Amino acid sequence: MKKLGIVGCGAIGSSLAKAIAEGKAGNVKLISLYDKVFDRALKLVKELKDNIKACKTFNEFLDTKPDFVIEAASQEAVRDYSERILEMGAELMILSVGALLDEALRLKLDSLAKSKGLRIYVPSGAIAGLDGVKATRNSKIYKVTLKTTKNPRALERAPYITEKRIDLKNLKEVKEIFEGTAEEAVKAFPANINVSATLSLAGIGQKRTLVKIIADPKTELNIHEVELEGDFGRIYFKMENKTHPENPATSYLAFLSALQTLNSALSYGLIIGT
Ligand SMILES: NC(=O)c1ccc[n+]([C@@H]2O[C@H](COP(=O)([O-])OP(=O)(O)OC[C@H]3O[C@@H](n4cnc5c(N)ncnc54)[C@H](O)[C@@H]3O)[C@@H](O)[C@H]2O)c1
Incomplete structure (x- = not known):
């Protein structure tokens, strides 16, 4: 054991x-x-x-x-x-x-x-679909984009928000607050945008994976939309994740994914999926 x-x-x-x-x-x-x-x-x-x-x-x-x-x-x-x-x-x-x-x-x-x-x-963490992303590495990928939408509460402690003095507390409307590469995103939002890191490691890397972060005061979900285009066609997937009850920055799915990764790591026999 x-x-x-x-x-x-x-x-x-x-x-x-x-x-x-x-x-x-x-x-x-x-x-x-x-x-x-x-x-x-x-x-x-x-x-x-x-x-x-x-x-x-x-x-x-x-x-x-x-x-x-x-x-x-x-x-x-x-x-x-x-x-x-x-x-x-x-x-x-x-x-x-x-x-x-x-x-x-x-x-x-x-x-x-x-x-x-x-x-x-x-683990795939807060996103699904990495099986498809990994498969496309065997083909030519033109672009990978991630659009993440969260409640401002989940974003307000990020270094980028403090440094740029962005007022998220009084936000009433949807606002795009960041656009850049995955490499820039994980530095600007270290506790928020792990998904962009996993996506870029599975796909075309941190310099070519593009990330947008949106603050939406009306959502209680962590929403991730991923789009890939390449010789294989187009892949689009959207996650509408409930947040973890103990941490609004974290999707509940991230815990479930870690648990399943542990299960797979400890298992022998049949393995399903990429
Ligand atoms: N891969 C994904 O998709 C994904 C999704 C959500 C969260 N995450 C990441 O997973 C990690 C845990 O998320 P969470 O929601 O449980 O965070 P959390 O803030 O609820 O808990 C983190 C805990 O780790 C402790 N900690 C931080 N740095 C430490 C250190 N250097 N040594 C010992 N303890 C330390 C903190 O005191 C805290 O108790 C975070 O880094 C988060 O960004 C990844």
């Missing part, structure tokens, strides 16, 4: 921990939790009423020797911890996928995982 550790006890990490405790993830035992806000890990351990360690430091977390780690924390966490997790010999799932648009980091982690015979899982 795999021993699992989770870094980040917020919306996704807590939902995953609870689902795993309920046996929804297959042959795995949750052994340790780490959050830079220790009380969050402690609170979750108390809720789970199981023999799980809430760790005060990342070193303490590594000492519990998980052989599968889920990062559900932040881009900073991916940068600071991934190498040490892989060095220890654990497989890794990354939710804060924006961090992987740093090419040097991505290549380093990829090559370390290969040298150790380990996998790094990046």
